[in-house]
Amino acid sequence: xxxxxxxxxxxxxxxxxxxPAGEQQSQQPNxxxxxxxxxxxxxxxxxxxxxxxxxRAYRRHHEFVYGTPPDCSQWAVDYDNCLQQNDDRPAFEAxxxxxxxxxxxxxxxxxxNDVWQYRDQPPAEWNSPLPSGAAEASTVDxxxxxxxxxxxxxxxxxxxxxxPMSIGARMSQCTLL
Amino acid sequence: MPSExxxxxxxxxxxxxxxxxxxxxxxxxxxSVFPKRDPGADYKAPARFIGFRAxxxxxxxxxxxxxxxxxxxxxxxxxxxxxxxxxxxxxxxVSCERCRFSFSGGYDPMRKQVAVCENExxxxxxxxxxxRHELIHAxxxxxxxxxxxxxxxxxxxxxxxxxxxxxxxxAASLNHCMLGAAKMEGYTGMFNYAGQHQHCVKxxxxxxxxxxxxxxxxxxxxxIERVFDRxxxxxxxxxxxxxxxxxxxxxxxxxxxxxxxTAIQFRRLANGPEMLLPVPLPVPRPLPDA
Numbered sequence: 162x163x164x165x166x167x168x169x170x171x172x173x174x175x176x177x178x179x180x181p182a183g184e185q186q187s188q189q190p191n192x193x194x195x196x197x198x199x200x201x202x203x204x205x206x207x208x209x210x211x212x213x214x215x216x217r218a219y220r221r222h223h224e225f226v227y228g229t230p231p232d233c234s235q236w237a238v239d240y241d242n243c244l245q246q247n248d249d250r251p252a253f254e255a256x257x258x259x260x261x262x263x264x265x266x267x268x269x270x271x272x273x274n275d276v277w278q279y280r281d282q283p284p285a286e287w288n289s290p291l292p293s294g295a296a297e298a299s300t301v302d303x304x305x306x307x308x309x310x311x312x313x314x315x316x317x318x319x320x321x322x323x324x325p326m327s328i329g330a331r332m333s334q335c336t337l338l
Numbered sequence: 339m340p341s342e343x344x345x346x347x348x349x350x351x352x353x354x355x356x357x358x359x360x361x362x363x364x365x366x367x368x369x370s371v372f373p374k375r376d377p378g379a380d381y382k383a384p385a386r387f388i389g390f391r392a393x394x395x396x397x398x399x400x401x402x403x404x405x406x407x408x409x410x411x412x413x414x415x416x417x418x419x420x421x422x423x424x425x426x427x428x429x430x431x432v433s434c435e436r437c438r439f440s441f442s443g444g445y446d447p448m449r450k451q452v453a454v455c456e457n458e459x460x461x462x463x464x465x466x467x468x469x470r471h472e473l474i475h476a477x478x479x480x481x482x483x484x485x486x487x488x489x490x491x492x493x494x495x496x497x498x499x500x501x502x503x504x505x506x507x508x509a510a511s512l513n514h515c516m517l518g519a520a521k522m523e524g525y526t527g528m529f530n531y532a533g534q535h536q537h538c539v540k541x542x543x544x545x546x547x548x549x550x551x552x553x554x555x556x557x558x559x560x561x562i563e564r565v566f567d568r569x570x571x572x573x574x575x576x577x578x579x580x581x582x583x584x585x586x587x588x589x590x591x592x593x594x595x596x597x598x599x600t601a602i603q604f605r606r607l608a609n610g611p612e613m614l615l616p617v618p619l620p621v622p623r624p625l626p627d628a
């Protein structure tokens with residue numbers, strides 16, 4: 162089976178601070194957090210997350226799933242810290258710790274699922290050729306003839322994950338910092 | 339196998355291949371639904387007009403391609419499967435085929451293929467929804483051990499049932515039980531929808547599990563209850579339960595609002611959460627020996 166710490170690319174929260182666990186805010190800058198600055202995302206992302214979190218549709222969805230209204234304060238704090246990360250060292254550290262907490266929660270949910278055993282390698286029979294049967298061989302498949310695979314791969318290279326979108330859809334994705 | 343108008347998707351797990359005859363069991367893991375994969379049994383519905391099946395097959399293929407080019411959920415899942423190390427291509431891993439009963443699709447872990455049924459749906463919203471559901475099964479098969487072989491499945495039936503229930507819970511919670519869709523299909527009301535997502539997820543997962551395995555309903559409910567907490571929290575690869583901002587576009591498996599559709603959703607609400615299906619499922623006929 163897979164060692165969960167291989168997935169957790171971050172240190173536990175208690176090790177990240179030089180003070181005891183009760184005191185999260187350290188007076189001196191913590192040098193251990195510099196190597197995790199890649200966790201911080203562009204500030205427009207936090208602004209967009211805050212906007213979506215405060216929207217009425219997301220509020221209804223969150224109530225539908227969890228029964229309580231969403232708490233958007235963490236995104237607001239993260240956006241504020243993101244804007245001040247270059248000037249304010251505690252803001253940078255708080256943002257890095259917040260991102261580590263989010264990543265830790267998500268990976269803990271995944272590794273806590275012990276219903277199945279996670280694989281180290283993809284299954285060996287994934288690329289095995291299909292058994293040659295009369296059903297598969299007789300039908301001429303238009304999906305293969307028209308080059309669907311090349312179209313899909315080139316669409317990923319050209320457009321990315323979201324795919325080809327109209328000009329209005331692309332403009333609605335744009336967020337100004 | 340449900341013969342009602344609202345189809346569910348069957349997740350297949352094992353194959354009774356004629357080469358390996360282990361201890362005889364009546365469990366066929368849902369392979370009887372897909373006659374192309376079980377060549378011993380064949381079933382043909384009457385054609386609508388000459389050339390209809392060819393047109394339907396081509397339309398299914400075209401919509402598979404359209405969905406994988408356009409739908410962001412499908413593209414995200416394909417990228418997630420590929421980044422796990424499993425190559426995913428439409429020609430090898432997706433197949434449009436005719437199925438026996440009113441199913442919408444399934445995942446074949448023996449051949450690592452998503453089987454899209456072209457019986458019930460061939461329009462784009464249905465195909466997109468089926469692809470999203472089965473891609474979750476493919477993603478789980480790529481990252482974890484889902485199927486261990488027919489002999490080991492017979493030795494530990496509860497573990498294999500738990501893995502199936504886990505996959506179905508994740509597929510229901512990440513793809514299907516959005517607020518608008520749940521309202522349309524009668525899993526929640528218009529105003530009292532707080533916390534009803536779990537009810538919708540359990541209902542849909544139970545329907546899928548009962549369709550894939552020949553077990554009784556209390557066994558299916560027990561399996562879902564065993565694994566619900568762990569699997570409901572596992573939100574990979576999205577990291578969150580997706581919300582539908584355009585509720586009507588997310589209703590991919592919703593029925594059109596005919597009289598039967600309206601009656602189903604109101605009857606679900608009137609009978610309470612215990613009544614999941616309006617009619618009991620018919621017992622499937624046994625297949626002739628190959």
